[in-house]
Amino acid sequence: MNSKLFGGILLVIGTTIGAGILALPVATAQLGFAGSVLLLIGCWALMTACSYLFLEVNLWLPANSNLISMAGATLGKPGQMISWVFYLLLLYSIISAYIAGGGDLFHYLMVTHGMSISTGAASILFTSLLGVVVYGGIKVVDYANRFLMFGKMGSFVLLVLMLFPFVFAGNLSGGEFKHIASPTSIMVTAVAFGSAMIIPSLRSYFGEDVKSLRKAIFIGGFVSLLCYIAWDMAIMGIVPLDGSPGLKEMLHSANSNSALVSALTVLLQKPVVTLFAKFFTSICMATSFLSIGLCLSDFLSDGLKVKKQGLGKPFIFALTFLPPVTVVLFYPDAFIRGLNYAGISIVLLLVLFPPLMVWRGRYHRQELAQQGAHQIRGGKLMLAVLVVLASLMMGMGVESAL
Numbered sequence: 086m087n088s089k090l091f092g093g094i095l096l097v098i099g100t101t102i103g104a105g106i107l108a109l110p111v112a113t114a115q116l117g118f119a120g121s122v123l124l125l126i127g128c129w130a131l132m133t134a135c136s137y138l139f140l141e142v143n144l145w146l147p148a149n150s151n152l153i154s155m156a157g158a159t160l161g162k163p164g165q166m167i168s169w170v171f172y173l174l175l176l177y178s179i180i181s182a183y184i185a186g187g188g189d190l191f192h193y194l195m196v197t198h199g200m201s202i203s204t205g206a207a208s209i210l211f212t213s214l215l216g217v218v219v220y221g222g223i224k225v226v227d228y229a230n231r232f233l234m235f236g237k238m239g240s241f242v243l244l245v246l247m248l249f250p251f252v253f254a255g256n257l258s259g260g261e262f263k264h265i266a267s268p269t270s271i272m273v274t275a276v277a278f279g280s281a282m283i284i285p286s287l288r289s290y291f292g293e294d295v296k297s298l299r300k301a302i303f304i305g306g307f308v309s310l311l312c313y314i315a316w317d318m319a320i321m322g323i324v325p326l327d328g329s330p331g332l333k334e335m336l337h338s339a340n341s342n343s344a345l346v347s348a349l350t351v352l353l354q355k356p357v358v359t360l361f362a363k364f365f366t367s368i369c370m371a372t373s374f375l376s377i378g379l380c381l382s383d384f385l386s387d388g389l390k391v392k393k394q395g396l397g398k399p400f401i402f403a404l405t406f407l408p409p410v411t412v413v414l415f416y417p418d419a420f421i422r423g424l425n426y427a428g429i430s431i432v433l434l435l436v437l438f439p440p441l442m443v444w445r446g447r448y449h450r451q452e453l454a455q456q457g458a459h460q461i462r463g464g465k466l467m468l469a470v471l472v473v474l475a476s477l478m479m480g481m482g483v484e485s486a487l
Contacts, residue, residue: 090297092349093287097305100233100280102241102312107366108424109313110320112273114332117260118321120376124265124274129310131436132278136302137461137469138439139281144299144459145296145446151285152285152434157444158453168434169388175430176381179276181409182423183377186342187211187370189414189420193343193365195464208413215371216406217437219378220398226379240365241312245319247358248349250309252322259326266482269336269421274430275478277313278306279431295459323408324348339418342366365467381405386463437475440468 112119123184130375150158152172157165176314176478180363188208202210218229251397266272284302291298335341350359375384381403382393391397413419444465446453 087297088477089291089294090213090301093298093301094288094305094308096283096287096290097301098238099282099372100283100376101278101309103376104186104235104281104369105123105277105373105424106313106316106419107186107342107369109272109277110266110324111332111345112315112421112424113267113270113317113324113336114321115260115264115267116262116270116297117326118257118318120262120265121262121270121317124270124318125264125277125310125313126280128271128274129306131471131474132275132281132460133303133306134306135436135439135465136281136284136306137299138443138468138471139435140288140295140302141286141459141461142297142439142442143285143444145453149285150291150368150437152282155442159233159292159445159450160438164438165441168438170435171430172390173384175427175434176377176384177409177412178423178427178430180374180377180405181369181412181419182380182421182427184208184212184409185413185417185419185423187215187367187374189250189343189417190346190363190367190370191341193340193346194367204417205414209347209410211370211374212406212410214400215374219405220374220383220402221394223379226375230372232367237365237368237372239371240361240368241316244358244361245315246354247310247361248319248323251353252319254322256319256322256325259321266481268484269425271478272425272432272482275423275428275431275436276424278428279435280306281435287456320345323352336421341418341420342370425482429479430483432475432478436473438477440471440475444468444472 101220110121111123117125139152139155142159143150146158153165153168160193185208188204188211191211192202192204192207195207218225250351287298287301291301321332324345326333328334330344330351335348338344346359346362349362353359382401385391385404386393386397386401387483389401391401393401414425416422443461447460448465
């Protein structure tokens with residue numbers, strides 16, 4: 086394996102595995118472990134197919150073309166406007182979720198160390214501390230993220246290895262498969278595989294080597310799938326579905342992240358496990374916050390045509406962080422709720438739009454589409470099936486959100 090392919094795989098894994106991993110065992114708990122594995126495999130297969138379609142459309146356009154440009158070229162102005170609105174909703178939903186989850190963890194860590202602070206104040210402090218890093222720009226975020234990513238993946242492997250000996254098979258047999266159609270489970274799992282947005286950047290990274298790019302998308306997604314399955318097994322095998330502490334209780338809690346760490350502490354009574362659990366959950370929140378915060382600020386700067394210079398810089402960062410912080414102050418349970426809303430946007434942008442864009446390009450804009458080696462197989466039937474699946478998922482997500 087060449088170094089560029091290895092680097093691309095790591096980029097896909099790093100983009101895929103974020104703070105959403107913390108919500109997976111909680112959001113899919115009612116399915117049981119077997120049901121959660123089937124849902125994970127199904128979402129991985131679906132998102133991988135749509136990622137290849139996303140890549141196909143991106144290859145029709147000049148390098149560095151993003152989703153907004155892709156939608157405009159294939160679906161016209163209406164598609165471009167819809168993608169703009171839902172992309173903004175996606176970024177705001179995710180960063181609201183991460184501020185809520187990060188503030189919850191920050192509050193828990195401070196309280197366990199004898200410092201009294203409200204959850205709202207902890208969310209503001211969490212946002213302020215990491216917001217300064219985002220304010221420093223791409224170079225500051227890059228160096229901070231490199232250090233944090235090393236700690237995140239290392240702590241994940243060690244934590245899972247430490248948890249496996251305590252897994253109780255009886256806990257894994259709980260849950261009911263009938264909950265496979267739970268909107269929250271589907272939306273949170275979809276978010277967990279929503280890494281296709283990095284494809285335009287990966288295309289620039291790989292240049293003309295599309296074969297390696299396709300390998301990076303597949304291998305990176307597959308490794309992420311294995312990590313999610315291992316994480317679900319570890320948490321579901323230790324924390325029971327019912328009772329207190331229990332995964333069902335966490336699903337309806339405003340403090341699901343700190344509740345998860347607290348449950349591991351109470352059930353295992355192992356200080357070293359508690360230490361790694363605190364470190365891993367905290368670092369997941371930090372890395373995800375930094376990447377989404379930077380992405381949202383860049384998106385607002387480009388969309389509003391306001392440069393991040395002079396007075397424009399504080400204006401853009403106020404628009405980046407003040408709205409989600411306000412949402413979290415009024416809705417402290419915004420972690421699971423925010424991921425649910427983000428799931429709706431992910432499904433529309435990364436599941437529904439790719440087959441629609443490919444259909445439009447292949448069969449109505451032949452001058453745009455480049456038929457050939459990079460076209461995913463399946464023809465109109467596969468595209469139609471993906472559109473139907475995405476529409477059903479969208480319907481469930483919207484119904485749940487209303």
